[in-house]
Amino acid sequence: MMRLYQMQDSGNCYKVRLAAHQLGHSLELADVDILKGESRTEDFLARNPNGRVPALELDKGVTLAESNAILFYLAEGTPLLSSDRLDRARTLQWMFFEQYSHEPYIAVARFWHTIKPGGREEKKDSFPVWHERGHQALGVMERHLSTNDWFAGGAYSIADIALYAYTHVAHEGDFDIAPYKALNTWLARVRGMPDHVPMDWRP
Numbered sequence: 001m002m003r004l005y006q007m008q009d010s011g012n013c014y015k016v017r018l019a020a021h022q023l024g025h026s027l028e029l030a031d032v033d034i035l036k037g038e039s040r041t042e043d044f045l046a047r048n049p050n051g052r053v054p055a056l057e058l059d060k061g062v063t064l065a066e067s068n069a070i071l072f073y074l075a076e077g078t079p080l081l082s083s084d085r086l087d088r089a090r091t092l093q094w095m096f097f098e099q100y101s102h103e104p105y106i107a108v109a110r111f112w113h114t115i116k117p118g119g120r121e122e123k124k125d126s127f128p129v130w131h132e133r134g135h136q137a138l139g140v141m142e143r144h145l146s147t148n149d150w151f152a153g154g155a156y157s158i159a160d161i162a163l164y165a166y167t168h169v170a171h172e173g174d175f176d177i178a179p180y181k182a183l184n185t186w187l188a189r190v191r192g193m194p195d196h197v198p199m200d201w202r203p
Contacts, residue, residue, distance in 0.1 A: 001027070002028070002058055003029075003057040004017070004020075004027045004029055004055075005032050005044065005055040005057070006030070006032065006053050006054045010053060012053070012067035012165065013053055014199045016054050016056065016067060017197070018197060021197050021203065022080070023074055023078055029202060034052075035117075048063060054070060068095045068158075071158040074158075082157065087153035090151075090152040090159070091153065091157055091159045094162065094163060097137075098159075098162045098163050102137040102163065105131075106134040106138075106175060107166045108130060109127060110170070110172045112126070113172065113173045131175065139180075141186075145183055149186070161190075165199075168190075
């Protein structure tokens with residue numbers, strides 16, 4: 001059985017749990033409290049020198065890090081990752097967008113607003129920038145979803161899972177997503193997929 005080193009309320013870790021469950025993979029969860037520095041211990045750094053969760057232990061001594069790389073690994077050869085060359089590239093396009101234009105603002109605002117004790121006050125001067133750039137990313141998604149049901153290849157894929165993880169909890173970073181009609185329709189569509197599980201679900 002694969003072991004996932006993770007934090008339950010991390011969207012990056014949720015991506016892996018959701019995809020694994022929908023693909024029928026069993027996971028053993030090993031919780032890592034980043035607020036207590038547990039991802040910076042010598043033992044954890046031996047698994048992921050970057051000191052971040054998630055990290056997926058495939059076999060003893062073989063660990064894969066970075067949430068979207070893990071999604072790509074799990075989805076290979078399944079309906080969650082197209083075999084078409086262009087569709088695969090577009091899947092990666094949206095996953096890169098998620099990590100560079102979406103997650104650094106929406107996920108970071110959520111962390112400091114909801115997860116980190118005292119974070120709202122500590123980072124109060126940063127929230128206007130995070131909100132501006134986060135809404136820019138949500139606007140890109142809205143424009144795409146106004147003419148597409150899914151993000152890549154015309155079907156539910158790991159691109160949708162990657163973007164869903166933090167978008168569906170954007171309100172926890174004080175983002176108002178009510179005006180994004182196409183995006184909210186897509187969120188409901190993702191929730192309606194077979195074997196969907198919420199962020200607080202544990203195998």
